[in-house]
Amino acid sequence: MGADYPFSKNEKKDIAMAVYKVVAGCRAMSIDPEAEQFMTLPEYNSLWSIMNMHHYLTHSASSLSSAPMDMSAALLNELITTMESAVDGTNRYSAMLRFGHAETLMPLFALMRLPGCYYITDNFDTVALHWLDFQVVPMAANLQMILLRAKSGKYYVRFDLNERPVPLIPGEPTLYIIPWESAREYLTRCLPSGFLDRRGS
Known part of the structure; x- marks a missing residue:
């Protein structure tokens, strides 16, 4: 048992990650599993950074590939169309x-x-500082696109990410409510090059 138990190197990695997933899952449900019984805080953070990197490379945009985010083009286009309707x-x-x-x-x-939610770098050591899976998709992650109509009849929109208003337009960090026309133009530009042309063919 213990240090003498005949685990291979890969088995040790698999068991450590399995324990981490159970502990992290409990914490996400506000259950305190007393993680210190199973690992130190530096070990816990190291295991989180591995899982965070996995999520980042598999489900987000990176300098290696934009394919994960590009696959959301049809969904984003449908959100634009629904809001426009x-x-x-x-x-x-x-x-x-x-x-x-x-x-x-x-x-x-x-x-x-x-x-x-979008971070591009060639230095992957910085990912855990700028792209945090527990902030991007915490338990019950959600996006709200809230359409507002002014007395003038003009439409505005606010985007709430995980219950907090966020600016949509880069370079406008305090602009939370924007004209729908501006939001539609920006979101349309986010679609991959040629997407709308392919949809029409």
Whole structure:
């Protein structure tokens, strides 16, 4: 038992990650598993950084590939179309809800370049400082696109990421409510090159 137990190197890695997933899952549900019984804080952080990197490379944009986020193009285009139909009056629902897992949300948030959800670097040692899976997709992660109509009849939109308003347009860090026309133009530019042309063919 202990140090003498005949685990291979790969088995040790698999067991450490399995323990981490159980501990992290408990913490996500506000259950204190007393993680210190199983690992030190530096060990816990190291295991988190491995899982964080896995999520980043598999489900977000990176200098290696934009494919994960590009696969969200059809979803983003559908969100734009749905919002536009609410503005022009053809969609009279007061709310439209969609459900998706974290694996759906991470690529979408990256494609939209939402703050904290899009990070491109060639120095992967910095990923854990700038792209944090527990902030991008915490338990019950969500995006709200809130359409507002002014007395003038003009439409505005606010984006709430995980219950907090976020600026949509890069370079405008305090602009939370923007004209729908500006948001639509920006989101359309986020779509991969040639996407709309391929849709029309």
